Amino acid sequence: MDQIYEVTSDIKAWLQKSLGAKSEIKELIPLKGGTSSHLFEFTAVRDGRFEPFVLRLFTLEEWLAMEPDLAKHEAASLREAGKTGLTVPEIVAFDETGEFCGVPAVLMTKISGEVVLQPDDEKHWLKEMAAALSKIHLHKAEGFGWEYFAYNDALKMERPVWSSCPDEWMRAFRIVAGIRPHAEFCLIHRDYHPTNVLWEGAQISGIVDWVNACRGPAGIDVGHCRLNLALLYGIPAADGFLAAYEQAAGEKFTYHPYWDLSALVDFAEGTPTVYPGWTAFGVAGLTDELMRHRFDGYLLNLLKRFDR
Structure with missing residues (x-):
């Protein structure tokens, strides 16, 4: 702020x-x-x-x-x-x-470490973040008093006037408003993305900002991080994170694009703008226009997964 x-x-x-x-x-x-x-x-x-x-x-x-x-x-x-x-x-x-x-x-x-948004080795960076997230999800947190809920009601989402593909957004809203795939609940961070991960050298030193943590589907955490990566760097980074997470979690995780789409709809209200946290940590070159373009591009990429 x-x-x-x-x-x-x-x-x-x-x-x-x-x-x-x-x-x-x-x-x-x-x-x-x-x-x-x-x-x-x-x-x-x-x-x-x-x-x-x-x-x-x-x-x-x-x-x-x-x-x-x-x-x-x-x-x-x-x-x-x-x-x-x-x-x-x-x-x-x-x-x-x-x-x-x-x-x-x-x-x-206060735990030691710093936020890294421009890593020297992106593949290693994604792998370590995915491994840490998979470790969070191993904890079932039975009896924890907070459970997952969607931030936006997909049935009430309006046609986005800023988008170059509003019909596809309406399709996404209908999908998310439909039947959720079955998912076992575990502890989820609920706001897992690169600015909440601290590093010392090439290793993660800690995870911060747990205020939204709850029991919920692992896929929504994966989807939220993927959305942030897609907006920051593009779809290849988001896909690289998914591949790294699947490798780290193994058979304990079954990917379903519904949760990616749900994470996207959670943050699709209003016209997309650059997240201030990214610029605060030194990322340059992001514009609101680029955010709109990447929101649309990521949406279309996810919808293709439903057509396979």
Whole structure:
């Protein structure tokens, strides 16, 4: 989010209480790439040790109106994600209703690494991301309190005036509104894409941004990542990721294009624009016109899979 958000004295007091009265909290620095909440990183000195933390403030009123339990959800998601064996942030404290911070808030540990959107070895990059996602999906998360739902109602989607192939979009909406293929539920990240994967050198150091995690079909996670890759780099990157995921997951995963199409419809409302997170991490050359072109191209590519 581009606008500046002030960390109030009440928020600082809550951080102090959460980390211990004797802790010394250093300056809070805004993190780049956040588009639906405000994120800050800071260091706290506790018992002579310097420890890094991240504070998330849920400030988007529209999102809170739809999901008022976001802070509680993220806290539970981080605990559940910790069972996957992957490196994820650890929950420290959360303010569920904004009683202490003015807005719902989550305090978590900060894991090391950086976002890589222009890899030196794309094939290795895709392979590692696919392997990490397949590991998430091995965890069934039985009893986890949040389950998958589509972000858009395909039956209510309107004919896209921006598209050069609106009839094909209407076909996609009809397919997604139809009968879903059977899929076993597991833990899904629900927002798995390259800006939520951290790297140290050629290896993934951690996965972040678990606020949307839930139990659901693995295919929707694969489809969401593929959509991001198709928009960022083109269809070959999306197909490369699918091939890498199928190899990593083996017989535990059966591909169905329905979930790719459903992931696409989830983000097909309104005219496509460049995702600010990509430019925040240094990707240049993307335009809204290119996004519209790639949305259409990816749609047509997916529909061909239904004609085979």
